[in-house]
Amino acid sequence: MTSLETQLSGFLAGLSNPDANTPHLLLALSGGVDSMVMLHLLAELCQRLPFRLSAMHVNHGLSPNADAWLQQCEHRCQTYNVPFFADKVRVDLQSGQGLEATAREARYHALEQQRQQIGADAIVTAHHLQDQSETLMLQLVRGAGVKGLSAMAAWDGARRLYRPLLSVPKAALLQFATAHHLQWVEDESNADTVYDRNFMRHAVMPVLRERYPQVDQSLLRTAGHMADAQSLLDVLASQDLAQCDLQAEWLGQSIAMSKLYALGDVRAKNLLRHWFQQLQLRMPNQDQLQEYWQQLSSVKPNRYLHLPLQGQASHQSAYLHHYQQRLYCVTKPSALPQTPLVWQGQASQQWGEWQVQFKVVKARGIALARLGVSPAAITLNRRYGQPLVLAEGTSLKLMPRAGGESLQPDAKRPRRELKVLFQMLGIPPWQRAFYPLVQVATTHPGASETLVSLAGLAVDAAWQPGRNAYGLEISLTPSPSLL
Structure with missing residues (x-):
């Protein structure tokens, strides 16, 4: 058994629960070398360990080769006898969030819909060590806070995402793919440094690695430290939320404004971030959060305040409402039809x-x-x-x-x-x-x-x-x- 198989076996063993059904994993299969190695490994381990495996390819339609990539992924899954799913998504180029973020959102939304449809327990991705260090560096230059600097978690419970290879170097995946004669696709856009991640990957990180050979491992440790710090902030926010008279509401929740004010600015904003996350809403950036808090801090007790939460997913609208001295965070459904x-x-x-x-x-x-x-x-x-x-x-x-x-x-x-x-x-x-x-x-x-x-x-x-x-x-x- 190779070191990669050993690491994945340990990860999969942690999923097993004698009192639960056999875990069902949905692999995000792009067709690149990383996900093709993951497909090979999981398909092999599936023969020996108690879990089920399916795979899904999301076609963004951004490359002239996209249909060919889909066919290659489907053919490889047929070879491994792994159930295969595919979806072609529309990337909203006018979203204002940039092509990379919009495409990523569309991809994860499609994966989550498929996960729910087939009843899979989690989505598995093939993110590796270099992906993690690039993510941390991108968050750093964007001025991210503690949560952003935590980069990617090996287990993202809110989105049911597993990333078991975050400590594995890219070189190990390439070596494994070559040794097992695997075939994969090369996305031509990966070389275009107009995109932030590609610029970080091709122009910034090689310079850092030449000067600091252990930079990827160091950044991995930093992400771990930030994740620990974020856990403590989440514990504090959870305690504060419970003290703010949290109540379930129609399509959301509400808290008492007087108790939120009593926390002070820093803890109140920490609570709001945590609250949005618990409701599976997209995190606001620092300027947006400061704007929300400034308006909430100045609203009079008897006034109604309506604040749309900016930057939410295209399929979801969310709002903050101040009403009768309570703060509501709710999603908004579609309007009632005009036809009776x-x-x-x-x-x-x-x-x-x-x-x-x-x-x-x-x-x-x-x-x-x-x-x-x-x-x-x-x-x-x-x-x-x-x-x-x-x-x-x-x-x-x-x-x-x-x-x-x-x-x-x-x-x-x-x-x-x-x-x-x-x-x-x-x-x-x-x-x-x-x-x-x-x-x-x-x-x-x-x-x-x-x-x-x-x-x-x-x-x-x-x-x-x-x-x-x-x-x-x-x-x-x-x-x-x-x-």
Whole structure:
């Protein structure tokens, strides 16, 4: 067994858990020498150790040779009898983050989607010692903090990423590939020093290595020291977060502003970084974080503040909201469709990028009797899931609010505009657009439409079921891809 196989065997042994299922790993396979060596090693070890292996190639479409690379990766996986997946992603060249960062984001997003789809436990990459030292140097010249100078972690729990070769020199991978007659692709863009990493790799690091032969090992140790320091900062932030009355919210969390202020500037900003990371949001740079904190520090207790978090992934929007002396950090789903959703009697229906659930419950929701649903039909639905059928000429539909609507949820109190109901119920302003109206339309004896409910929040008193009667409860959730 080679030294590389020995190192990987030790890494894989740490994955095994007698009480858990066999680990399933998804290898990020670019087709370059590093990932091809990793494919060979894992395919060999898969025959002797208890884990499953799949591989995925992400085609960025940036090179005229991209399709050929994909085919080579697929052919090699067929040779090893490793399940192979591929995805062609679109790199947003107008993102403002630069080609390297945008392509990397698109690649990891595609890998994570595939990991979830096949139920893999983690994504494995073939990053090596020189990759690690280049990453640390790039972070250093960009003025990164402790977290950035930690470079890459061998295990990134938040993103479920394994990098078992971070202490292995590139030369060892090349030597292994040559000795085993492996084939790989060469990305022509790797020689273009217009890209920061290539400039660091070809123009800066060779000079440093000539003067300081052990610089890669030294930088690896530095990254380790920074990772230890970051662990201590994370422990402190976690303790501070717990002391700030952390609460789960719709699509996010909230904390008490008074307790955040009491921490002081440095600890408060450390908490915010940690909080964003826990919510799997992209870390702000120093200027962005300082701007967020400056606005939060100056907001008055009774004022509403809305702060979009900059630089998030293209598929995700996130916001900070100050409301009623609490700070909310939430993601924002897509708007409700303008086209109404007509209920078909089913338990679940898709409405644009939203999933709408219709549940038959006792003494809550919209009275089924008023919709013309018979007791027999309710029994068949509850026992066998049979779709409900409304009275002839009656339909129930959902639509977004237009403004000015009113309800009377309490028969002993007057009708109130929905904006007043939102305030009375303490619904934060940014959530209000995601509560659709529920209307009942009839054609007999005459055509009419009646507002009967604000989905998931309130039902007009005239449409509420009795204590022993059944009603229809409606709730909405964004599609999983939006969370």
